[in-house]
Amino acid sequence: MEEIARNFADFAHPDTESIAIIRGRVLQALQHYLLDRDFKQLMPILMSPITDPLNHAVYPAEIQYEQRRLKLTASMIFHKQLALTAKGHDKIFIVAPNIRLEKAEIKDSENHLLEFSQFDFEIRDGDMHQVMALIEGLIKHVFSEVNQHCAAELAQLNRQLPHFTSAFPIYSSDELRAEHGDDFEKIMSASAQTPFFVTNYRREFYDRETPGKRGAYNNYDLIYPDGYGEALSGAEREFEYEQIVYRMNELSMDLQPFANYLEVARRGLLHPSAGGGLGIERLLKFICGKRRIRDVALFDRTVGTSFLF
Structure with a gap:
């Protein structure tokens, strides 16, 4: 009963309405x-x-429907690639719910949720530099809109949004790792004054390997300043059948579950593309100046929390 009382006390907090108004403005x-x-x-x-398949282990999120075993969406990466083959769908976006049943080792994370939403987008024939420029413009636009329309709400939250006027810096993970070690994202985020991009991560098979350069990748993350960490993950995509199979075998993946997707690639139906997914709750947390991601959602879905509803 005490937990229920605490839950509804959070509902009555004066910041709750301000966060909701900002959330609506951000999505718009x-x-x-x-x-x-x-x-x-x-x-x-x-x-x-x-x-x-993600680049780290999570518990399976699946349902049984008659004779089929179906997975709940961890991200819409494959559906984005497939959607780009439809007439007139050369640039697409989705406000996409994601289910990721994270394991206990990250239960103290301030940034991870068991379910969250991404602002997911993809551009047919796009490249990483085109998409990074789009992301920078998108972030600056959102901040401008919130500053213009949500002054009272920001005041309630005691939050003064920074104004980002210069271009977001771009770094390679190789140079940052050499300088700061494996915790380079955390270290750089803590000291940065502006969002910045980091490129060249080794991760999922669908992130495109740099043509002619094995072990280098045309991908990118956007990192928030002031210790807020990762904002977005994105990449150019693998689209050629032989290269997709090579990358999957490199990661010792079972190809059988992906047979239909691989057949589409074998027929040459996939297009070159690039895109990314921006975490909406993480963006809202940064804009509102909150340190815990649970503080920007009515219903807590943080890892390790025994939520009631």
Whole structure:
């Protein structure tokens, strides 16, 4: 009963309404920015025979439907690639719910949720530099809209949003790791004054390997300053059948569950593309100046929490 009382005390907190108003403005700004650039909005896919295998272990999130075992969406990466083959769908975005049943080792994370939403987008024939420029413009636009329309709410939160006028710096993970060690993201985020990009991570098979350069990758993360950490993960995509199989075998993956996806690639139907997924709750946490991601959502879904509802 005490837990229920605490839960509803959070509902009554004076910041709750301000965060909700900012959330609405953020979502509107994100969508309008891409709609104004001729993106098509898709509805999310919540279950599929396959989903993002991710670059770290999570508990399986699956349901049984009659004779089929279906996975709950961890990200819409494969559906984004497939959607780009549809007529007129050369630029797409989705406000996409994701289920990731994270393991206990990250239960103290201030940034991880068991379910969260991404502002997910993809551009046919796009490259990493085009997408990084789009992301920078998108972030600056959202901040401008919140500053313009949510002054009272920011005051309630005692938050003064920074103004980012210069270009976001771009670093390679190799140079940062050499300088700071494996915790370079955390170290750089703590000292940075502006969001910055980090490129060249070794991770999922669908992040494109740099042509002609084995072991280098055309991918990128956006990192927030002031210790807020990762904002977005994205990449150019593998689209050629032989290269996809090579990358999957390199990671010792079972190809059988991906047979339909691989057949589409074998037929040459996938397009070159690039995109990313921006964590909406993480963006809201940064804008609102909150340190715990649970503070920007009514219903707590942080790892390790015994949520009631």
